[in-house]
Amino acid sequence: MTLIPNASPRRGVLALLATLALCLIPEPPRTGEPGQLATILARELLSVHTRNTPTTYYEGREGPTGFEYELVRRFAGQLGVSLTIRADHHIASALEAVRQEGDMGAAALPLEPDLPGVVFSRPIIELQPVVVYRRGLPPVEAADDLPGLSIGTIGGAGTGRVLSELQADYPELRWAASAEVEVAELLGQVEDGELDAAVLFDHQFRLNRLFFPGVERGFLLGDPLSMAWAFPAERSLALVEAANRFISELHDAGELDALVARYFGHDDYLEYVGTRTFLDHVEERLPDYTELFREAARASDFDWKLLAAVGYQESHWDPLATSPTGVRGLMMLTNATAGDLGVADRLDPAQSIHGGARYLRQLHERLPESIQGDDRLYMAMAAYNVGLGHLYDARRITEQRGGDPDRWGDVRESLPLLQEREWHSQTRHGYARGGEPVIYVRNIRRYHEILSYVDRSRREFPRLNARAKETEPARLPR
Known part of the structure; x- marks a missing residue:
C-alpha cells in the first residue's frame, strides 16, 4: 500500500x-x-x-x-x-x-x-476493443476471420461482453477469459503461439506493441465501452x-x-530511428553540443561518445524535449533527479548534459561491486531509464530463474518480465515497462558504435567525412 x-x-x-x-x-x-x-x-x-x-x-x-x-x-x-x-x-x-x-x-x-x-x-x-493476432497467421481483418481461432482476453475488462454479443452472430466463436493476466501476458501468449489472437483495448495495445513485434493489429471490434x-x-x-x-x-x-x-498519445517515442536520420543529426545537431559532451565526459570519466549516444536516445539532442511523463531537457532529467544534482534549469543544454553525466556516474557507482566491466555500464544505463529499484527487481528475478544477476545478458532477459503480473507481483517496486530499458541499452550501444566509427573515420580518413551521411547500416562495423 x-x-x-x-x-x-x-x-x-x-x-x-x-x-x-x-x-x-x-x-x-x-x-x-x-x-x-x-x-x-x-x-x-x-x-x-x-x-x-x-x-x-x-x-x-x-x-x-x-x-x-x-x-x-x-x-x-x-x-x-x-x-x-x-x-x-x-x-x-x-x-x-x-x-x-x-x-x-x-x-x-x-x-x-x-x-x-x-x-x-x-x-x-472511451475504451475501444481491438483484435490483435500473431504475425504469420492469415490476416485477421473482420469478425468473419475469428471463428476457429484460439482467442484470449482479460476477465472483467468488458471485452468478454463484446465477444458474447458477437457470438450471437457467430455461434462457433470461442475464447478464454482470465482475471489473472494483464496486457503484457496476454500479448506474450499471442506472440509465443499459446493463443492465435486476443481482444484488448486499443490504447493498451499501442502502449505495448513496441515490445511485441510478433503481434499484429487486426481490427476494431464493436462499439467503445466507457471507463x-x-x-x-x-x-x-x-x-x-x-x-x-x-x-x-x-x-x-x-x-x-x-x-x-x-x-x-505517444506510443513510438522509443522507436529506433534509421541510420541515415541519425547521421543527419550527427552533422546538423551534434556539433552544437560536442564540446559540452567532452567536458562532461572528462568530469565523469565516460567516453564522450557514450554520453552523446545517451543524449540522442533520450531527446535526439533536442534541449527543449519533454517526454509524455514530464522528464525534460537534452538528457531528459526528472524534476527530482535535477534537484538532487543541482540542475536549476533542465532546458539549459550545459546543465542537462553535465547533470546527466553525473547521474549516470552515480548509478554506475551505486551498483554492487560484483557487477563488472561492460555489464556494469549496461546496467547503469538501464537504471537511467527504468530506475535502480526496478533493475534490482530484475536482478532478483534473474536469480530466481537460475541466471547470473551480475551479467547484463541474463538481466536483459528478466527485465521484460516486470510487465507480467506473475513476476512483478513478487517484487518490491511492482510493474515496470521492462522492455523499454532493453531497447534503450541496445539503441545506445548502436548509436555509440556509429559515433565511434564516424569519429574514427574523421580522424583517420578525412575524405569520408563528406560521405558519412551516405553510409548504409549494413556497411557499418559491429
Whole structure:
C-alpha cells in the first residue's frame, strides 16, 4: 500500500469547507453511519484500489505515475486529503475490495450500471476493443476471420461482453477469459503461439506493441465501452457526486484530453530511428553540443561518445524535449533527479548534459561491486531509464530463474518480465515497462558504435567525412 500525502498547506481548511459544503449535497442516511465522503474528510485520507499496470498505476522514473493515478491524485487534492494506493488487484478483486472496504476503485474498470454492490461515476474515457493476432497467421481483418481461432482476453475488462454479443452472430466463436493476466501476458501468449489472437483495448495495445513485434493489429471490434470509477453502493452518494463534478470540470477545462494525450498519445517515442536520420543529426545537431559532451565526459570519466549516444536516445539532442511523463531537457532529467544534482534549469543544454553525466556516474557507482566491466555500464544505463529499484527487481528475478544477476545478458532477459503480473507481483517496486530499458541499452550501444566509427573515420580518413551521411547500416562495423 502506498501513501501519497497532500502537500497543500490549506488541507485542513479545505477539508473543513468541504465538510460544511456537505449540507448542499444531501445524502439520505441508510445505516445511521456518516456518509463515505464525510468519513474520508474526517480522516483526511482517500483510499483507492487499483491495478499495477501502465494504464493505471506504476512506479516510474519520477515515482508513482499512470493515467488513473494522476486522476485520483488530483481528485484527492481537490478534496484536500492524502491518498493511499493499493495496487495489488486485478479487476474482480478491485471491485470486491470496493464493496467490502471502500473508498473507490480506479482500475480501468468498464462502466456496468447493473453490477451488484457498486455504483459508478460518469464515464471518464472511451475504451475501444481491438483484435490483435500473431504475425504469420492469415490476416485477421473482420469478425468473419475469428471463428476457429484460439482467442484470449482479460476477465472483467468488458471485452468478454463484446465477444458474447458477437457470438450471437457467430455461434462457433470461442475464447478464454482470465482475471489473472494483464496486457503484457496476454500479448506474450499471442506472440509465443499459446493463443492465435486476443481482444484488448486499443490504447493498451499501442502502449505495448513496441515490445511485441510478433503481434499484429487486426481490427476494431464493436462499439467503445466507457471507463469509470467504482464506489460502494452504500453511503457513497456524496462521494460519487464529488467525483462526477471533478471529472466534468477536468473535461470542460480540456485537462482530461491533455492527460489522455500525455499517457496514451505517444506510443513510438522509443522507436529506433534509421541510420541515415541519425547521421543527419550527427552533422546538423551534434556539433552544437560536442564540446559540452567532452567536458562532461572528462568530469565523469565516460567516453564522450557514450554520453552523446545517451543524449540522442533520450531527446535526439533536442534541449527543449519533454517526454509524455514530464522528464525534460537534452538528457531528459526528472524534476527530482535535477534537484538532487543541482540542475536549476533542465532546458539549459550545459546543465542537462553535465547533470546527466553525473547521474549516470552515480548509478554506475551505486551498483554492487560484483557487477563488472561492460555489464556494469549496461546496467547503469538501464537504471537511467527504468530506475535502480526496478533493475534490482530484475536482478532478483534473474536469480530466481537460475541466471547470473551480475551479467547484463541474463538481466536483459528478466527485465521484460516486470510487465507480467506473475513476476512483478513478487517484487518490491511492482510493474515496470521492462522492455523499454532493453531497447534503450541496445539503441545506445548502436548509436555509440556509429559515433565511434564516424569519429574514427574523421580522424583517420578525412575524405569520408563528406560521405558519412551516405553510409548504409549494413556497411557499418559491429
